Amino acid sequence: MNEPVLEAVDVAKHFAVANSVGDSSVVRAVEGASIRLEPGRITAVVGESGSGKTTLARLLARFYEPTSGQIRLDGVTVAGDGIRRSTVPKSYRKAVQLIFQDPFGSLNPLHRVRHNLERAVRLHHGRLGRTEVDRRLASLLERVSLTPASDYLDKFPHELSGGQRQRVVIARALAVEPRVLLGDEPISMLDVSIRLEMLNLLDKLRREDGLALLYITHDIASARYLCDDIVVMYAGQMVEAGPKDAVISDPQHPYTKLLVESSPDPHRTTATDRDDIFGAADELGEPPSLIDPPPGCRFHPRCPFAMEKCRTTPPPRAQLADGRWADCWLHDEGRADELAHATMTERITRKLTEEPR
């Protein structure tokens, strides 16, 4: 295992919210999250909306300060541990870049591509002559396959396609020569036809620059295509992690199995539909509120394997082969092989039949 560039250690983020009558509550957006981002490796964080994955990316980007736990850059704690919240140093902003989901909102619509890129180049490289700036702008656009640069530099964002805009956003992130890219659903708003191109671009950047990449997505198929490792989040907590092929071909947590089976797969013989399979899980129980999450395992209301202790006691972490782990009582009970014996739809149907609601 290589040394991580960026790391979250047992991080939690709680938000105080007030309702319409002024009562306050706490949203437990992320709890107990640990992740390591290594040079030249891509780690996907997958889960439904509300699972906490975007909050995790924003914690790593230091848009939010952790409620507890630490964020470490090169092994040095930069957030948490009683470190006073202050302006994030320029060196951190330079090392860690966040790419947002919406390329439309990421660029200043009033300025041409040239201005959007030049600002980043000048902020991070100081005073440069016109010729050097132009050389850097052309090189950046070339790196994201927008060539010739002269076709793009004087365009406004609205004159570009969604894919071209996202490439400009990535070029702007590269302008500061980062070591970590955090992509928050970076392809989900793009046309399906160009998503593969964007994934290939991200893969090229990690290979050429040795970037550590975090890829946030709800789409396990794209995570399988792009990433080395997968971390699965549910209701603000990480529930399973490991090398991508192992996690996807042999899930060791029922929620991962639900995600995998609801994902389109041309090789699978049984037809599945995401809404149908999640709808079936919802018949067992609702997705949880992060203000008052269920006790025990947070997935227990929707889990067809749930046992009595799942309702009361958080599951221990089972350490598995090849650096994998899963937080599920099935491992402690010696019942993990049951995960491979039936589809989630079959298990849910059986559970609903046994325990009609």
Ligand code: SF4
């Ligand atoms: Fe299901 Fe229990 Fe495992 Fe949670 S701990 S995923 S409820 S079997």
